[in-house]
Amino acid sequence: xxxxxxxxxxxxxxxxxxxxxxxxxxxxxxxxxxxxxxxxxxxxxxxxxxxxxxxxxxxxxxxxxxxxxxxxxxxxxxxxxxxxxxxxxxxxxxxxxxxxxxxxxxxxxxxxxxxxxxxxxxxxxxxxxxxxxxxxxxxxxxxxxxxxxxxxxxxxxxxxxxxxxxxxxxxxxxxxxxxxxxxxxxxxxxxxxxxxxxxxxxxxxxxxxxxxxxxxxxxxxxxxxxxxxxxxxxxxxxxxxxxxxxxxxxxxxxxxxxxxxxxxxxxxxxxxxxxxxxxxxxxxxxxxxxxxxxxxxxxxxxxxxxxxxxxxxxxxxxxxxxxxxxxxxxxxxxxxxxxxxxxxxxxxxxxxxxxxxxxxxxxxxxxxxxxxxxxxxxxxxxxxxxxxxxxxx
Numbered sequence: 445x446x447x448x449x450x451x452x453x454x455x456x457x458x459x460x461x462x463x464x465x466x467x468x469x470x471x472x473x474x475x476x477x478x479x480x481x482x483x484x485x486x487x488x489x490x491x492x493x494x495x496x497x498x499x500x501x502x503x504x505x506x507x508x509x510x511x512x513x514x515x516x517x518x519x520x521x522x523x524x525x526x527x528x529x530x531x532x533x534x535x536x537x538x539x540x541x542x543x544x545x546x547x548x549x550x551x552x553x554x555x556x557x558x559x560x561x562x563x564x565x566x567x568x569x570x571x572x573x574x575x576x577x578x579x580x581x582x583x584x585x586x587x588x589x590x591x592x593x594x595x596x597x598x599x600x601x602x603x604x605x606x607x608x609x610x611x612x613x614x615x616x617x618x619x620x621x622x623x624x625x626x627x628x629x630x631x632x633x634x635x636x637x638x639x640x641x642x643x644x645x646x647x648x649x650x651x652x653x654x655x656x657x658x659x660x661x662x663x664x665x666x667x668x669x670x671x672x673x674x675x676x677x678x679x680x681x682x683x684x685x686x687x688x689x690x691x692x693x694x695x696x697x698x699x700x701x702x703x704x705x706x707x708x709x710x711x712x713x714x715x716x717x718x719x720x721x722x723x724x725x726x727x728x729x730x731x732x733x734x735x736x737x738x739x740x741x742x743x744x745x746x747x748x749x750x751x752x753x754x755x756x757x758x759x760x761x762x763x764x765x766x767x768x769x770x771x772x773x774x775x776x777x778x779x780x781x782x783x784x785x786x787x788x789x790x791x792x793x794x795x796x797x798x799x800x801x802x803x804x805x806x807x808x809x810x811x812x813x814x815x816x817x818x819x820x821x822x823x824x825x826x827x828x829x830x831x832x833x834x835x836x837x
Contacts, residue, residue, distance in 0.1 A: 448739050451741050452566070452567060452741045452742055452743075453567070453568065454741070455482070455566070455569060455743065456568050456569060459475050459478050459479065460475070462474070462478060463475045463478070476571070479571045480571065483557065483560045483561070483571065484557065487557075487560060487713055487716055487717075488709065488713070490716060490747075490750070490754075491709060491712045491713060491716065492522035492523075492526075493522075494712055494716075494754050495521070495522050495525070495712070496511065496518065496519060496521055496522060497754065497755075497758065498754075498758045498761070499511050499521070500518070501755075501758045501759075501762065502758065502761065502762045505762040505763075506762070525705075526705070529701060529702050529704065529705035530701075530702055530705075532700060532701040532702070533700065533701060534700060534701040534702065534703060535698075535700050535701075536698075537599060537600055537601065537698050539600040540598055540599055540600050540698065541597075541598040541600070542598075544594050544597070544598035545595070545598040545599060545698075545699075545703075546703070547591075547594065548591050548592070548594040548595035548598060549591070549595070549696075549699070549703045549704075549706035549707050549710065550706065551587065551590065551591040551594065552588055552591035552592070552595075552706070552707065552710040553706050553709060553710045553713065555584050555585070555587040555588050555591065556585075556588065556710055556713045556714050556717055557713070558584045559581050559584050559585055559717045559721075560717055560720075561580075562574055562577035562578075562580050562581050562638050563581075563638065563717070563720045563721065563724060564638055564639050564642050564724060564729055564730060564746075565720070565730065565743055565746045565747070566730045566741065566742040566743030566746055567730060567742040567743075569730075569742075569743055570638070570639055573637065573639050574637065574638075575635070575636060575637050576636045576637075577636060577637050577638040577639070578626060578630060578636045578637075578638060578641075579636055581638070581721060582619075582622075582623055582626075585619075585676075585714075585717075585718075586619065588615070588710075588714065589611075589612050589615050589616065589619075592608055592611045592612060592615070592695050593608050593609075593611075593612050593695075595608060595695045595696055595699070595707070596608020596609065596611075596695040599695075599697065599698035599699075600698075601697055601698050603694075603697050604694070604695050604696070604697045604698055605695075607694030607695040607696075607697065608694075608695040610684055610694075610769065611678065611694065611695055613773070614675055614678075614682065614684060614772060614773075614776075615675075615676055617675075617772075617773060617776040617777065618672045618675035618676050618682075618776050618780070619672075619676060620776075620781060620784075621668055621671075621672045621776065621780040621781050621783075621784045622669060622672035622673060622676055624781075624784035624785065624787075624788065625665045625666075625668040625669040625672060625784050625787065626665070626669065626721075626725055627788060628656070628661050628662065628665045628787055628788060628791040629641055629656055629662075629665070629725040629726065631788070631791050631792065631795070632644070632656065632791065632795070638721075638724050638729075641724060641725060641729070642724055642728065642729030642730060642731065645728040645729065645731055646728070646731050648735040650735070651734045651735045651736060652734070652735075653728050653731055653732070653733060653734070653735075654728075655726065655727055655728040655731070656725065656726045657726040657727055659794065659807075660790065660794070660804065660807040660808045660811055661787055661790045661791040661794055661807060661811075662726055664783070664787045664790070664811050665725075665726065665784075665787055665791075666722065666725075666726040666727075668780060668783055668784050668787065669722050669725065669726065670722060671780065672780060673718045673719070673722060674757070674760070675772070675776070676714075676718060677711065677714045677715045677718055678711060679715060679757055679760070679761065680760055680761040680764055680766065681760070681764040681765060681766050681767050682766075682767065682772060683766060684766065684767065684769055684772060715754075715757060716750065716754075719750055719753035719754065719757070720746070720750055722753070723746065723749045723750065723753065727749055729746060730742035730743060730745050730746040731745065732745055733745070774822060775822070778818070778821065778822050779818050779819070779822050782814070782818055783811075783814060783815070783818060786810070786811070786814050787811065790807045790810055790811055793806065793807060793810075794807050
């Protein structure tokens with residue numbers, strides 16, 4: 445095995461080396477436990493780094509410093525936040541359902557961790573290589589809506605319940621286009637396996653990769669997936685369930701201490717999970733962006749793309765204002781859903797039109813025309829005009 449191949453498979457080789465110290469019948473279980481430990485250690489670590497990057501990045505955008513007191517350049521701020529959450533008093537309302545109130549954040553984090561099991565973070569680096577990996581990911585992701593409703597209902601607080609209802613309505617509305625935008629990758633691959641979806645994009649034409657995002661249906665599917673993912677993870681500009689000016693803090697108003705920290709962790713892990721899934725579906729997963737960069741370890745490319753997605757999410761949060769609730773729901777059902785359904789037809793047409801420029805022209809024209817027409821229909825009754833300001837006497 446060459447040095448490049450060893451570096452690419454270093455974590456797989458390490459797993460096999462450690463498992464080799466155990467009896468043969470126990471080695472599969474040990475290997476699985478090691479993979480679970482790697483997931484549980486890696487992604488919360490990325491979460492800690494992301495919180496610093498986000499606060500520093502937003503501070504830069506808003507002409508301020510951000511965290512700069514704990515450790516060099518404020519880099520130990522996540523450690524301080526973790527200690528504070530662990531030592532802060534856990535207050536539960538007297539009228540709350542204590543059992544459900546406790547289980548809600550635990551269910552949320554557990555469900556999100558399960559989603560990482562089918563994400564191939566590198567060549568031969570996936571916990572469960574399931575034939576129906578995509579279905580497993582979405583089935584597990586749907587359970588997060590239950591945990592959010594559990595949090596709002598068990599708190600016995602009207603603001604918490606309103607926040608939970610808004611969150612569930614938003615997540616159900618955008619889960620439909622999120623799932624449909626993923627189907628185009630399944631159609632072209634012919635499999636629901638996340639590993640096979642990545643392998644189908646591993647080829648090159650010259651130096652350029654065969655990523656699905658470089659096709660009309662793939663680009664449209666990727667854009668629709670990103671928008672739906674932002675809404676599904678309650679990220680700006682779709683962070684209405686946590687509208688401070690309207691709902692105090694949304695469904696976790698009555699949470700404090702470590703339970704609140706679990707919700708905070710779950711929100712960011714959900715962002716990392718769905719970003720990794722988008723990378724798997726449309727950006728070649730662990731594949732290199734150019735053929736001459738194949739010597740870089742596959743897991744390195746996956747995490748480079750993941751940090752690029754994180755930077756994009758941070759940039760959007762510092763740039764876009766929050767939508768209104770009616771705008772949010774209209775956009776989901778009147779624009780996102782029709783576009784994702786049309787994209788399925790375009791992907792089918794792409795498959796059967798054959799090679800050549802004709803399918804590029806036809807598919808691009810159909811998608812562009814639909815984008816313009818649906819946009820006009822959505823904005824027709826808005827009656828947008830000059831904004832007028834009224835001041836109290």
